[in-house]
Amino acid sequence: MAVEHHYVTPMVPLTFTYNYRVGAFMEKYLQGLAEKRLYGVRCPGCKRVLVPPRSACGQCHARPDEWVELPASGTLEYFTVAHVCIEKGEIKDLAQPVIIGMVRVDGADSLLTAKIQGVAPSECRSGLRVKAVWKDPPAGTVHDLDHFKVVS
Amino acid sequence: MIRNVAVVGYKQTVHTAASEVSRERMVYELVKSFYQEMGITKDDIDTFVMCTNDFQEGRTISEVYMVPRIGAYMKDETKVDSDGINAVFYGLMRILSGNYETALIVGYGMGGSEFPGPMIFNHMLDPIYERQLGLVNEISAAALQANAYMRKYRLTELHLAKIAAKNVRNASRNPYAVRRIDGISADDVLSSRLLYSPLRELHMYPPTDGACVLMLASEEKARQLTDTPVWILGAANCQETYYLGERDLTLPVSLKLAAKQAYKMAKIRKPSEQIDLAELHTNFASQEPIFAEALGLYPRGSGGSVIEKGESEVTGKIPLNPSGGPLGANPFTACGIIRIAEACAQLRGEAGANQVKDARIAVAHGYVGICAQHNTVFVLGTSPVS
16 A cells, blocks of 8 residues: 655745734723723623723723723722743743632723732632732833732 | 425544545545445436535635535535534524425545644634634633633533543444543543643544434435434524624523424423433533533533533433534534534444433524524424424
């Protein structure tokens, strides 16, 4: 019987860059971050305050039009301790674990995803009070809100 | 439904971590042998629906190479870029239109060997926010979801490990599964690689190469083609916001609504009493109680007691993933088609060592999107809706 060879093309790269317009709502959010301020929007239908701001409320099919400045304080709702990260699709071990949390900023009806610091991973629990810590100086990107620090 | 439609046949590959042959040959051999077993040719198929994903293929119009392999040459053919269960949904609609009597559904995935699986999931994130932040991915999102459920309903890490072990044990008795670990215990799960707490490697689907084919037919055709048609009693889908922070992660409302509509079509009034088993698109063990509860199969928050009492086992009250589910094999885009195929295997008494006794009505579920943003539910039965 003939031996079958299974040739593999080792690499077919696929690289290109998109220049997305972030839209007026995210633009204002990013400008807020550059000033160490956190903005959300209130939906005229359900009255929920959404952060990051959404230019359309799926629930009401309405355009939230009222800007709300939110405080830097909030409560940790859910979290996971990351022992790995995903780099170009590969799962890689982290040298130090990182806490990823979902934070309910006071006055907001949606949660923000962010890194959580100031607590040992083994001590982390839902319900902790947290405070936003900004990158200094901020640069007007999503990374300006560097992490939330546990204050209680 | 305006006419009865049945699944008349199905076949899946013996899934692997790395296929030795190309995806084209894998799909050709699967579909060709399916035709032979059914005693039909491509001329017996009125419409073809494929399911692929342009990112996982690395090209657009990604089904194009498969057209000659599945017999769709010079025929009516379309593609769904989603989970395969929506290709079945599309095939069903085409037969319901009255213009087609038969439909062939094909899905395949090469996430085991051709590309890193987590890659395509990172590309479904919001590019201007979550992808920039680099914190949310398919696994970390599922871990946050697991944490939300565990906190609310006091599900322990041991419960979670037992759910994973139950799935992998079932998979070990499934000749098509890629992850087969005989005698796997909760301890084995708890000692596997920690990814994002509480999720470990054995809580998650394995990288898989594989494919699945499924054939649908109108009632008249179905009765000619097989003595054991499996009837589609109901089918519905629903989707919710893509942003995790606006959802109740412990209850996918879209799944609840899709189930409600599918049950209405199927005249199912008490799913927990009328459904005999469920095949769920659980990419993570933690999703099993969440999905089963949204489907109304078990009471909310009962995940811990269900696994402790063995209710979700093959011999239990309502078996969940008797095939082992995606924890046994998950060829992307074929996964939802396999859920329907495995449910049909149960209803036809073809499920071998994992056969559920007296199975008459089954639920099959598929999803796409982070933490099951878009859900599709099929209700299948051994007799059509009266």
